[in-house]
Amino acid sequence: MEAPAVRMDVRQAGNGVAVVDIKGEVTAACEPVLMAAYEEAEAGGARRLVLNFGGLEYMNSGGIGMLVTLLVRANRQRQELAAFGLSDHYREIFELTRLDEAITIYDDEASALSAALR
Amino acid sequence: MAQQTGPEGVTSGERIGLSVRESQAHPVPRDAGSWAAKVDRLEAPDRAGIRGTNVTGRRLTGPVQGFGKMWQKTYRMNAGTRCSPQSAIATWKAHFPEFWPRGNRFAGPLAGISPGDVALLDLAVGGGVKLSTGVFVLNADEDSFTLMTPQGHMFAGWITFSADQSGLDTFVQAHVLMRANDPLYELGLALGGHRKEDMFWMQTLTALGERLGVADPVVDTRTVCIDSRRQWRNARNIWHNAAVRTMLQTLAAPFRGRRRTQRAS
Numbered sequence: 587m588e589a590p591a592v593r594m595d596v597r598q599a600g601n602g603v604a605v606v607d608i609k610g611e612v613t614a615a616c617e618p619v620l621m622a623a624y625e626e627a628e629a630g631g632a633r634r635l636v637l638n639f640g641g642l643e644y645m646n647s648g649g650i651g652m653l654v655t656l657l658v659r660a661n662r663q664r665q666e667l668a669a670f671g672l673s674d675h676y677r678e679i680f681e682l683t684r685l686d687e688a689i690t691i692y693d694d695e696a697s698a699l700s701a702a703l704r
Numbered sequence: 705m706a707q708q709t710g711p712e713g714v715t716s717g718e719r720i721g722l723s724v725r726e727s728q729a730h731p732v733p734r735d736a737g738s739w740a741a742k743v744d745r746l747e748a749p750d751r752a753g754i755r756g757t758n759v760t761g762r763r764l765t766g767p768v769q770g771f772g773k774m775w776q777k778t779y780r781m782n783a784g785t786r787c788s789p790q791s792a793i794a795t796w797k798a799h800f801p802e803f804w805p806r807g808n809r810f811a812g813p814l815a816g817i818s819p820g821d822v823a824l825l826d827l828a829v830g831g832g833v834k835l836s837t838g839v840f841v842l843n844a845d846e847d848s849f850t851l852m853t854p855q856g857h858m859f860a861g862w863i864t865f866s867a868d869q870s871g872l873d874t875f876v877q878a879h880v881l882m883r884a885n886d887p888l889y890e891l892g893l894a895l896g897g898h899r900k901e902d903m904f905w906m907q908t909l910t911a912l913g914e915r916l917g918v919a920d921p922v923v924d925t926r927t928v929c930i931d932s933r934r935q936w937r938n939a940r941n942i943w944h945n946a947a948v949r950t951m952l953q954t955l956a957a958p959f960r961g962r963r964r965t966q967r968a969s
Contacts, residue, residue, distance in 0.1 A: 614879075642733075643733060643734075644733055644734055644735050645733075645735060646735060646738075646843060646845075646848065646850075647842060647843045647848070647850035647862060647864050648848075648864060648866075648879075650862075651776075651862070651864070651879075651881045654766070654767050654768065654774075654881065655776075655930055657768070658774060658930055658931040662931075662933075673733070675732075675733055675736055675739075676733075678739075678741070678742045679739055681742055682739070682740065682741075682742045682743070682764070682842070683764075683766050683842070683852070683862075684763075684764065684765070684766050684768055684769055685766065685768060687768055687769070688768045
C-alpha cells in the first residue's frame with residue numbers, strides 16, 4: 587500500500603473537544619495516521635472530535651470508508667464526530683454518501699466549537 | 705491559443721467563474737471529475753432483458769444507513785506482470801458484466817462505467833429466486849471504481865474495485881464495506897449468504913484474471929468485522945427489501961399482464 591500523503595495535527599480545544607487538522611489526501615492509506623490522531627485526541631479526554639478538512643486536497647472512496655471506520659470507533663466510546671472546512675465539492679460527497687447523517691457538518695471552526703461547547 | 709485543463713477534464717476555478725479568493729481558498733481538487741454528482745433518489749433507465757425493478761425512487765445507502773454487523777471484505781488477486789494497474793482497471797470497467805458468475809446479470813450503460821451511472825441487477829440468490837436491484841457508480845478513475853447500493857439491496861455500503869502495483873506484479877482487488885440492509889438480509893447472510901458472496905467475488909476475480917492472462921488465478925480473501933453491533937434503528941429498512949418485493953412482483957406479474965390485456969381490448 588502507498589505511503590499516506592496526509593498530516594493530521596490534534597489540538598485540544600477544551601471542555602472535552604479535540605480538533606484534528608487534516609492536510610493532504612484522505613485515502614485508505616492514511617488509516618494509521620487518522621487512528622493515531624484519534625488515539626491522541628482520546629488520550630486527552632476528548633468526548634467530541636471535530637475534523638478540520640480545510641487542508642483537504644484529495645479524497646477517494648477508501649477515505650470515505652476510513653471515516654466510517656472512525657465513526658464506528660467513536661460511537662463505541664460514545665464520542666461525537668463533527669466536521670468543518672469542507673469545500674462545496676467535498677460537502678457534496680459527504681451528502682452523496684450520506685455520511686453527513688452521522689457526522690455533523692459546520693461552516694467554520696467557530697460554529698463547530700460553539701455547538702460542541704453548548 | 706492552447707487551453708489548459710486539469711486531470712479528467714476538470715475545469716479551473718477561473719473558467720467556472722469563481723473569484724480569485726474563492727479559487728485559492730478551495731482550488732478545484734484533482735478528484736473532482738471522478739465523483740458522481742449528488743443525487744437524492746435514483747432514476748433507472750429501461751434496459752433490455754432485465755427486470756429493472758426496485759431501483760427508481762430509491763435512495764443510496766451506506767454503512768451508516770444499514771442494519772447488520774459491519775463487515776470489511778477484501779478479495780485480492782495477483783494479476784502478474786503482463787498488465788499495468790491502469791490497464792487492468794480499464795479491462796475490468798469495459799467488460800465488468802462479463803466477469804460475473806452465471807445466473808447473475810449486470811446491465812449498465814454501453815459506454816462502460818462512469819461516475820453517476822446506474823446499473824440494473826438481476827441476482828441469483830439461491831433456490832431459483834432472483835433479486836432485482838441496482839447499483840450506482842459513486843466514483844471512477846483510472847485506478848479504481850466504486851459502486852454504492854440503493855435501499856432494498858442486500859447490503860448497505862460500497863464496493864471498490866482497484867488495482868495497484870507491488871514490486872513488478874499488478875494486484876487487483878474488490879473491497880467491500882457493508883452492513884446487511886435489514887434483519888431479513890442479516891439472517892440470510894448468517895445462513896450462508898456471506899459464503900455465497902465470497903464465492904461470487906472469487907469467481908469474478910478468477911474470470912478477470914483469466915482475461916488478463918493469469919494462468920492459475922488465486923484469490924485471497926480477508927474478512928474483518930468492523931462493528932459487531934446491529935443498528936436496530938434501521939430495522940424498518942425491511943420495507944424496501946428487494947428480495948421480498950421481487951418475489952411479490954413475480955407472483956403479481958400474470959395478473960398485471962391480464963389486466964393490461966383487458967384494458968387494451
